[in-house]
Amino acid sequence: MDYQSILDTIESEIEKRPVSGVVASYIPELAKVDPTKFGMNLYCINSGHYSFGASEQRFSIQSISKVFSLTMAMNLLGDELFERVDVEPSGDPFNSLVQLEYEQGIPRNPFINAGALIVADVLVSKLENPKEEFLNFVKKITDSSSINVNYTVYESERKNSYRNASLLNLMKSFGNVYNDIDTILDFYTFQCSVEMSCKELSQAFMIYANRGKKLVDQIKILSPERVKRVNAIMQTCGFYDEAGEFSFRVGLPGKSGVGGGITSVHPGQYTVSVWSPPLNPKGNSELGMYALERLTTLTGFSIF
Numbered sequence: 001m002d003y004q005s006i007l008d009t010i011e012s013e014i015e016k017r018p019v020s021g022v023v024a025s026y027i028p029e030l031a032k033v034d035p036t037k038f039g040m041n042l043y044c045i046n047s048g049h050y051s052f053g054a055s056e057q058r059f060s061i062q063s064i065s066k067v068f069s070l071t072m073a074m075n076l077l078g079d080e081l082f083e084r085v086d087v088e089p090s091g092d093p094f095n096s097l098v099q100l101e102y103e104q105g106i107p108r109n110p111f112i113n114a115g116a117l118i119v120a121d122v123l124v125s126k127l128e129n130p131k132e133e134f135l136n137f138v139k140k141i142t143d144s145s146s147i148n149v150n151y152t153v154y155e156s157e158r159k160n161s162y163r164n165a166s167l168l169n170l171m172k173s174f175g176n177v178y179n180d181i182d183t184i185l186d187f188y189t190f191q192c193s194v195e196m197s198c199k200e201l202s203q204a205f206m207i208y209a210n211r212g213k214k215l216v217d218q219i220k221i222l223s224p225e226r227v228k229r230v231n232a233i234m235q236t237c238g239f240y241d242e243a244g245e246f247s248f249r250v251g252l253p254g255k256s257g258v259g260g261g262i263t264s265v266h267p268g269q270y271t272v273s274v275w276s277p278p279l280n281p282k283g284n285s286e287l288g289m290y291a292l293e294r295l296t297t298l299t300g301f302s303i304f
Contacts, residue, residue, distance in 0.1 A: 003042050003050040003270075006298045010291050011052045014038055021278030021286035024258040029156035030060060033260070033277045040291055042272045043202035045210060051199060058195040059275055060153050062257030065191040066116045067230065068138055068204070073110075073122045074226050081122065084176055085115045087229075089236050089243050095163045097170060105174025109237040111255065114167045117177075120188040124179045130187050138194060141214060141221055142204040147196055154193035161185050192257075198273035201263045205271040208234075208253070231265060235303075242282040249293040251302025262288040266303065 025031040039054035073081050090099060090108040100107060100114050107115035120130075127133045139147050168181045177184070196204070206215045208231055212222035222230070234253035239246040246254065252272075254264030260277035262285050272295060276287035296302040 001044075001299060003044060003047070003299075006295065007040060007042060007050050007052050009298060010040065010294050013294060014287055014291060017287065017290065019278050019286060021280050023260070023277045024279055024283075027153065027157045027160060027258070029150075029153045030062075030259060030277075033059070035278050037260075037275065037277060038287060039198045039275045040273070041198035041202045042270055042295070043199075043206060043215075044270045045206075045215060045268065049199060049202070054275065055198040055273075057275075058147075058197045058200070059261060059277075060150055060192070060257070060259035061194050061196050061201065061261055062192045062259040063111065063116070064196075064201065064255050064257040064259075064261055064263055065138075065194055066111050066119070067208075067234065067255050067263075068141075069116065069119045069123060069134065069191055070110045070233070071207075071222055071226075071230060072134065072137055073119045073126075074230070075222065076126045077122060081119070084122075085110050085118045087233055087237070091241050095167065097163075097166060100167060100170055105171040105176040107171070109233060111233065111237045112240065113164055114171060117164060117168055117184060117188055118171065120184050120191070121177055121179050124184055124187055131190050134187075134191055135194065138196075138204060141207055142196070142200045143214070143216060144200055144203075147194065147200065149190055149193045150195045151193070153195075154189055157193060158186065158189045161189060164188065198261070198275050201261065201273040202271040205263050205265055205273070208265045209267050209269065209271050211267075227267075231267060234265070239284050240282060242280075242284055245282075246284070246289065249289065251296050251304045252292065253303070254292070256284045256288070258283055260285045260288065262292060264292055266301070269301070 274288040
């Protein structure tokens with residue numbers, strides 16, 4: 001497969017495509033990002049990296065970080081984790097309080113904010129230094145020691161965490177939150193403020209394409225059984241209330257973030273990451289969705 005030629009075709013199409021999406025503004029610091037930025041990186045198991053645009057420029061990964069925290073929590077708790085958070089698509093906005101009230105404090109899945117906050121609660125309980133250990137985990141699976149948090153984004157997000165605090169308080173009222181709310185919020189904001197490039201995200205996600213092993217040294221990070229579960233949750237829940245649309249148009253497991261990033265996995269074949277800050281009304285990268293749809297169309301392959 002001539003992946004570089006396919007990516008070059010996508011790049012030429014992107015340059016001509018009008019954009020109606022807007023950059024996330026509910027975190028003030030994210031609103032300052034250049035909306036014209038676009039990067040794409042594909043990391044093939046057999047032939048390495050292919051890319052174009054700002055594929056090596058770091059950006060705030062936001063909710064893509066939820067895949068990493070879920071992986072850590074699954075390694076710590078196994079199936080016990082899913083007694084506190086479900087694995088069903090939400091069909092509602094990622095920060096819905098109504099659904100959480102109706103379902104008595106059990107979040108629908110680990111990728112909506114309520115579910116990710118439960119996962120954060122688990123990591124705060126189980127890890128001695130949650131922030132340091134989370135960052136070290138990301139560095140390990142990426143093979144990059146320079147990955148860090150954007151503390152300006154972190155402070156901006158931390159000052160505007162009212163909705164997430166409400167979710168935690170509601171879940172605590174149902175007995176599903178064990179730690180101090182401010183401590184959980186602080187860790188959750190930290191993980192969302194990690195900055196990575198498309199290339200680094202593709203490298204990190206390779207464990208989900210390579211049966212739980214890093215590609216460079218085949219070190220096992222996650223069992224194949226748990227990789228199957230993470231990929232399944234990405235497929236059904238990775239795009240909030242647009243997960244069905246992403247499956248229909250793209251046909252790959254993946255996870256988006258309001259920083260404009262999307263990373264997807266074709267198990268046994270490749271990982272692919274895109275970054276374009278303007279978001280569609282559902283909170284997913286408008287051009288990123290288009291680029292990934294074109295990738296699976298032009299290659300003729302998805303998981304289906």
